Amino acid sequence: MGLxxxxxxxxxxxxxxxxxxxxxxxxxxxxxxxxFFSSANLxxxxxxxxxxxxxxxxxxxxxxxxxxxxxxxxxRQVLEYVWHSLSFxxxxxxxxxxxxIMVQLRTAFPISAGLAFGSIVLALIIGFxxxxxxALHRNTWLDSVLTTLSMAGQAIPSFVLAVILVFxxxxxxxxxxxxxxxxxxxxxxxxxxxxxxGNVGVVTRYMRGSLIEALRQDYIxxxxxxxxxxxxxxxxxxxxxxxxxxVTVIGPxxxxxxxxxxxxxxIFSIPGLGTLLSGAFVNDDIPLAITSVxxxxxxxxxxxxxxxxxxxxxxxxxxxx
Amino acid sequence: xxxxxxxxxxxxxxxxATRASATRRAWSRYRANPLxxxxxxxxxxxxxxxxxxxxxxxxxxxxxNYLMANHPPTWAYPMGTDSLGHDxxxxxxxxIRFALEIAIFASLAAFTLGTVLGLWAGLQGGLVDTALMxxxxxxxxxxxxFLDLILVTKFGRGMGPIIFALAITGWAGYARLIRGLVLGMxxxxxxxxxxxxxxxxxxxxxxxxxPNVVSNMLIALAFGIPGDLTVQAALSVVGMGLNPPLPSFxxxxxxxxxxxxxxxxxxxxxxxIFAVTLLSFLFVADGLQEALNPKGGY
Amino acid sequence: xxxxxxxxxxxxxxxxxxxxxxxxxVNGVSFSVQPGEAVGVVGESGSGKSVTxxxxxxxxxxxxxxxVARAQFKTWDLTRLSRRQLEDVRGRDIGVVFQDPMTSLxxxxxxxxxxxxxxxxxxxxxxxxxxxxxxDLFREVGIPDGATxxxxxxxxxxxxxxQRVMLAVAIACEPELLIADEPTTALDVTxxxxxxxxLQALRARRRMSxxxxxxxxGVATNFCDRIVVLYAGRVVESAAxxxxxxxxxxPYTRGxxxxxxxxxxxxxxxxxxxxxxxxLTAAPSACTFAPRCPYALPRCDQELPLLRxxxxxxxxxxxxAEEVVDHVG
Numbered sequence: 018m019g020l021x022x023x024x025x026x027x028x029x030x031x032x033x034x035x036x037x038x039x040x041x042x043x044x045x046x047x048x049x050x051x052x053f054f055s056s057a058n059l060x061x062x063x064x065x066x067x068x069x070x071x072x073x074x075x076x077x078x079x080x081x082x083x084x085x086x087x088x089x090x091x092x093r094q095v096l097e098y099v100w101h102s103l104s105f106x107x108x109x110x111x112x113x114x115x116x117x118i119m120v121q122l123r124t125a126f127p128i129s130a131g132l133a134f135g136s137i138v139l140a141l142i143i144g145f146x147x148x149x150x151x152a153l154h155r156n157t158w159l160d161s162v163l164t165t166l167s168m169a170g171q172a173i174p175s176f177v178l179a180v181i182l183v184f185x186x187x188x189x190x191x192x193x194x195x196x197x198x199x200x201x202x203x204x205x206x207x208x209x210x211x212x213x214x215g216n217v218g219v220v221t222r223y224m225r226g227s228l229i230e231a232l233r234q235d236y237i238x239x240x241x242x243x244x245x246x247x248x249x250x251x252x253x254x255x256x257x258x259x260x261x262x263x264v265t266v267i268g269p270x271x272x273x274x275x276x277x278x279x280x281x282x283x284i285f286s287i288p289g290l291g292t293l294l295s296g297a298f299v300n301d302d303i304p305l306a307i308t309s310v311x312x313x314x315x316x317x318x319x320x321x322x323x324x325x326x327x328x329x330x331x332x333x334x335x336x337x338x
Numbered sequence: 339x340x341x342x343x344x345x346x347x348x349x350x351x352x353x354x355a356t357r358a359s360a361t362r363r364a365w366s367r368y369r370a371n372p373l374x375x376x377x378x379x380x381x382x383x384x385x386x387x388x389x390x391x392x393x394x395x396x397x398x399x400x401x402x403n404y405l406m407a408n409h410p411p412t413w414a415y416p417m418g419t420d421s422l423g424h425d426x427x428x429x430x431x432x433x434i435r436f437a438l439e440i441a442i443f444a445s446l447a448a449f450t451l452g453t454v455l456g457l458w459a460g461l462q463g464g465l466v467d468t469a470l471m472x473x474x475x476x477x478x479x480x481x482x483x484f485l486d487l488i489l490v491t492k493f494g495r496g497m498g499p500i501i502f503a504l505a506i507t508g509w510a511g512y513a514r515l516i517r518g519l520v521l522g523m524x525x526x527x528x529x530x531x532x533x534x535x536x537x538x539x540x541x542x543x544x545x546x547x548x549p550n551v552v553s554n555m556l557i558a559l560a561f562g563i564p565g566d567l568t569v570q571a572a573l574s575v576v577g578m579g580l581n582p583p584l585p586s587f588x589x590x591x592x593x594x595x596x597x598x599x600x601x602x603x604x605x606x607x608x609x610x611i612f613a614v615t616l617l618s619f620l621f622v623a624d625g626l627q628e629a630l631n632p633k634g635g636y
Numbered sequence: 637x638x639x640x641x642x643x644x645x646x647x648x649x650x651x652x653x654x655x656x657x658x659x660x661x662v663n664g665v666s667f668s669v670q671p672g673e674a675v676g677v678v679g680e681s682g683s684g685k686s687v688t689x690x691x692x693x694x695x696x697x698x699x700x701x702x703x704v705a706r707a708q709f710k711t712w713d714l715t716r717l718s719r720r721q722l723e724d725v726r727g728r729d730i731g732v733v734f735q736d737p738m739t740s741l742x743x744x745x746x747x748x749x750x751x752x753x754x755x756x757x758x759x760x761x762x763x764x765x766x767x768x769x770x771x772d773l774f775r776e777v778g779i780p781d782g783a784t785x786x787x788x789x790x791x792x793x794x795x796x797x798x799q800r801v802m803l804a805v806a807i808a809c810e811p812e813l814l815i816a817d818e819p820t821t822a823l824d825v826t827x828x829x830x831x832x833x834x835l836q837a838l839r840a841r842r843r844m845s846x847x848x849x850x851x852x853x854g855v856a857t858n859f860c861d862r863i864v865v866l867y868a869g870r871v872v873e874s875a876a877x878x879x880x881x882x883x884x885x886x887p888y889t890r891g892x893x894x895x896x897x898x899x900x901x902x903x904x905x906x907x908x909x910x911x912x913x914x915x916l917t918a919a920p921s922a923c924t925f926a927p928r929c930p931y932a933l934p935r936c937d938q939e940l941p942l943l944r945x946x947x948x949x950x951x952x953x954x955x956x957a958e959e960v961v962d963h964v965g
Contacts, residue, residue: 244724
């Protein structure tokens with residue numbers, strides 16, 4: 018019951034935030050100096066038409082303005098844009114006007130979402146046991162090695178790692194896994210590894226920290242005093258509490274993975290949202306740029322919501338406010 | 339034998355002694371962490387290269403030599419040349435300079451803005467606090483990187499616009515941190531005790547609030563600068579970074595990504611130096627955290 | 637004594653390593669507990685009373701060294717037991733109640749499960765019986781509506797209720813010895829009384845031995861049969877409560893006694909002991925109480941007073957015990 022109300026509240030706040038993001042992007046992008054909508058750009062796009070046929074030029078201009086609603090007052094433009102975007106009607110892009118953006122997204126979105134999700138699952142599968150091992154062997158050489166490695170994984174951005182991996186698997190040992198393109202499962206290996214590395218570091222370090230913290234608590238001593246075997250003390254008592262603590266800090270890092278997909282897709286030439294996004298920004302394709310930002314932000318917020326919900330489910334004292 | 343220990347004067351003296359030795363103890367804790375020390379040395383070197391780089395660079399950053407394009411390292415070009423015949427060594431020296439300028443100015447601007455707004459929210463409370471924290475929440479709800487992209491698109495890809503974009507999207511974290519510190523300490527036991535002992539508000543702030551705030555903000559800044567280095571480079575990955583011919587790690591690394599099949603030196607140096615630098619910053623930030631705030635954080 | 641003691645501890649030493657320093661927390665503590673007896677272990681915080689009991693159970697954390705000549709519990713020497721064997725003794729033969737009920741229960745586990753866990757860990761009862769027994773225990777420690785409360789989480793309970801849960805956990809397997817480590821310190825005064833009376837009732841019904849660790853002299857004298865006073869990790873006096881109240885023989889004990897404010901004692905001067913107990917960074921070689929002692933002689937700063945029989949059933953570690961006991965204070 019409380020959970021349902023919380024969910025509803027969160028969805029409303031996500032709707033509010035995403036609308037604000039859309040409105041802000043629209044205003045900033047449409048009034049950018051190099052914007053596609055600036056009269057200078059429009060004029061140059063239509064070449065010499067203005068001189069040759071002033072009437073036709075004016076009517077083209079009118080058609081264009083009508084089509085993109087540019088003759089409406091700004092607040093109406095923004096409202097309509099936000100409304101259309103929220104109902105997933107993104108219109109057509111400038112670069113590729115014959116194809117609705119929605120069609121481009123239908124292939125791109127699943128790719129990016131899959132990369133982000135896959136890398137997080139991989140990071141959890143690797144990072145979780147490493148963190149537990151480090152915590153149970155704290156202050157030994159094994160712990161120092163794991164901690165240092167996880168810091169390195171955390172520090173190196175995925176795009177640097179991606180370029181290095183392209184070099185390693187493209188030049189040193191070519192033919193093991195493809196370093197470019199999309200289509201086969203093998204194409205997903207390197208991008209997912211790149212995206213997961215940072216999170217492996219984060220999960221390992223946070224898991225280590227929160228498990229050590231949990232093992233220091235009084236209720237652990239109570240469990241030991243009851244005669245519960247140490248192994249069971251760790252798994253039944255410490256683990257559950259440390260996971261609850263872990264979830265509260267891991268959210269931002271997982272959300273940032275979405276940004277990582279943008280970089281990694283560009284480097285491995287993967288036709289996901291990130292590649293769409295960078296193409297759109299470089300070519301001043303405003304509708305596509307805002308739409309891809311919109312969808313990536315939705316992914317981030319969805320990720321955050323998932324993390325928060327799992328926290329609520331794990332913690333009996335649901336303090337969601 | 340029934341003497342009541344005098345609490346007033348010795349306690350004050352003790353507080354002063356604790357402050358001085360707290361710094362010393364923090365430093366000795368920091369020194370005990372070899373990774374943090376190595377990181378600090380590299381960060382120091384990096385700053386040094388950033389300062390003297392433009393004077394020791396053998397070539398200008400925009401100076402090209404098409405006859406020597408994509409040349410492996412030689413005496414004249416110690417780190418080789420890229421596809422336009424830029425000297426990679428000079429490019430890297432200038433990149434360090436520009437990267438540091440952007441990261442430091444952006445971090446300081448964000449830091450200042452965040453500190454002022456955070457203090458305002460924390461001290462004023464009420465409507466101001468609520469409104470400011472709403473804005474902060476908004477900035478936390480989606481990745482700043484996307485807003486950076488939009489701002490850079492609007493204002494251009496020069497040094498100034500990039501610094502502006504990073505500052506605009508970076509202040510929220512500092513604001514939230516300092517507001518939390520102010521709120522936590524306004525009602526904290528330490529301040530209560532100091533007030534009860536009759537110390538003036540200003541004195542209380544200077545002695546008890548300031549050191550705690552400073553150490554927390556120092557840690558935040560130590561995490562913030564490498565963050566800005568990363569974002570700034572990441573803008574280049576999607577083609578929206580610092581405008582060429584201004585050299586940047588992002589551009590070099592992104593370019594190397596499409597170019598390395600034959601010319602590995604284009605990757606080794608920029609990627610290596612960049613990665614080591616970020617790692618060093620993290621070691622320093624982590625060391626600071628452990629030294630200054632041993633109980634907080636992980 | 638007709639029966640052999642339930643627990644005999646002989647020369648227990650516990651030292652911590654903190655940085656480059658060694659903290660001498662417990663320095664040769666000896667005492668025994670008879671079957672059915674309630675022993676109060678009394679001392680200020682830092683006197684080593686909790687560490688003494690936790691050392692016996694292997695529950696001390698950190699870089700710690702425990703040395704003991706003998707720690708006989710029933711037929712076992714606790715110090716010779718393996719970790720597994722010690723786990724078997726803990727909770728089954730020796731129950732423990734800790735000080736802070738707010739932090740001593742697992743926040744993400746139902747309280748009923750936490751009680752049942754103690755029984756299941758020792759195969760004391762099959763799950764169904766353990767569940768029934770948990771409800772009975774809840775009733776016995778005064779938790780109403782056990783069937784519903786079984787499914788509650790600790791944060792839904794008040795401090796007093798949580799301490800009742802802790803009591804249920806500690807006695808779940810009917811241990812012969814209950815160690816209560818400051819069981820009432822974290823509670824409100826009225827709740828303290830309730831918990832003590834529950835504890836009293838549990839003990840009376842079972843003839844179980846209790847070691848009550850407390851800094852509250854009043855609690856100890858009301859609840860216990862015999863009192864062991866610890867100072868700086870050593871036993872300074874051990875006596876039956878009556879002896880203790882009538883003829884305290886150690887200056888520290890006299891000070892402690894003076895520090896209780898009894899109802900009706902209004903107007904009598906409260907007589908606290910000035911100063912604080914020392915933190916020992918070296919093994920004691922002289923009387924550690926001498927710096928605070930009104931009776932101290934030069935000899936006390938040179939020679940470590942050993943625990944010696946003073947009267948039958950009354951032991952004291954003071955060079956001047958005979959003079960102290962006759963001194964009218």
